[in-house]
Every structure is written in structure tokens, then in C-alpha cells.
Amino acid sequence: MISKNMEEAFNDQVAAEFYSAHLYLAMSAYLESIDLPGFASWMRVQYQEEVSHAEKIFDYVIERDGRAVVKSFEDPPVEWKSVLSVFEEAYAHEQKVTGLINNLVNLAQGETDHASQVFLHWFVNEQVEEEASVKTIVQQLKLLGDSKAGLFQIDRELGQRTFVPPAAGAE
Ligand code: FEO
Numbered sequence: 803m804i805s806k807n808m809e810e811a812f813n814d815q816v817a818a819e820f821y822s823a824h825l826y827l828a829m830s831a832y833l834e835s836i837d838l839p840g841f842a843s844w845m846r847v848q849y850q851e852e853v854s855h856a857e858k859i860f861d862y863v864i865e866r867d868g869r870a871v872v873k874s875f876e877d878p879p880v881e882w883k884s885v886l887s888v889f890e891e892a893y894a895h896e897q898k899v900t901g902l903i904n905n906l907v908n909l910a911q912g913e914t915d916h917a918s919q920v921f922l923h924w925f926v927n928e929q930v931e932e933e934a935s936v937k938t939i940v941q942q943l944k945l946l947g948d949s950k951a952g953l954f955q956i957d958r959e960l961g962q963r964t965f966v967p968p969a970a971g972a973e
Contacts (some may be wrong), residue, residue, distance in 0.1 A: 840961030
């Protein structure tokens with residue numbers, strides 16, 4: 803059975819993952835509003851990934867005979883200055899989430915909760931990927947400068963991304 807401390811920390815992380823989902827859905831809506839459907843679609847996939855992260859933790863708490871609790875969270879922003887500012891904010895946000903995951907790992911280590919440490923490995927790896935993929939887009943946007951043709955091309959490329967649910971129980 804999971805400790806009360808770990809249970810509460812995981813329930814907080816479920817709320818944080820749902821906040822990430824809402825943030826990315828809000829970003830997707832903004833990107834649609836500035837006529838960048840490919841970027842918007844990429845962000846919609848990001849939203850789906852965050853929901854799957856929240857559910858993965860939710861299921862884990864239940865599997866460990868804990869009590870999963872659904873908590874509320876703040877509204878995400880509505881407007882951004884540009885597509886670049888959206889992705890810069892997404893990059894900063896992912897770095898913050900990496901910090902939250904690291905705190906969970908530290909807590910699990912402090913409690914010698916080996917099962918939670920193993921469970922969290924998947925999230926540690928996922929954060930490396932998430933930070934890298936968003937940072938690549940930030941770099942591409944910076945290289946583009948004011949090139950409308952370049953923006954159109956990246957929009958088309960990002961629109962190809964599809965959501966792949968994480969495998970059940972995958973580590
Ligand atoms: Fe659930 Fe983007 O981290």
C-alpha cells in the first residue's frame with residue numbers, strides 16, 4: 803500500500819498533469835486563432851499526452867491501494883504574443899514539470915518506496931523527450947525569423963504528428 807505522503811504527492815501531480823493538458827489545449831486554440839492549424843494540431847496531441855500522463859498516475863495510486871483524488875486547478879492563459887512565445891512558454895513549463903517529477907522521485911527515495919521509484923522512471927525519461935521536442939520547435943522558430951514560407955512548411959510538418967497512447971504498464 804502506498805504511504806499517505808506519496809498518495810498526496812501523486813494526487814497533486816495528477817492535478818499538475820491536467821493543468822498541463824489545459825494549458826496546451828488553450829495554446830492549441832490560440833494557434834488556431836492565428837491560422838496555424840499544424841502547430842495547433844501538434845499542441846492538441848500534446849494535450850492528449852498530458853491527459854494520458856494524469857491517468858497513468860491516477861491508475862497507479864489506485865493500483866497501490868491508495869485513494870485517487872481529483873483536484874481543481876487554475877485557468878490557463880487565453881492569449882499569447884506569437885507562436886514563438888507559445889513554444890517558449892511550453893518549454894519553460896516542461897522544465898517546471900521536470901522539477902515536479904524530480905521532487906516525486908526524491909520523495910519516493912526518502913520513503914524507500916521502490917515501486918514508486920520504478921514507476922517514476924517512465925516519467926523521468928518522458929520529461930527528457932518532452933523538453934527536447936519543444937526546444938527543437940523553439941529553435942526552428944528562432945531560425946525562421948520572419949519567413950512566412952518557412953512557417954508554412956513547419957506548420958505542415960507539425961500537423962503530421964499523431965497521438966500514440968503509452969503502452970499499458972510501460973516503464
Ligand atoms: Fe506530463 Fe509534459 O509532462
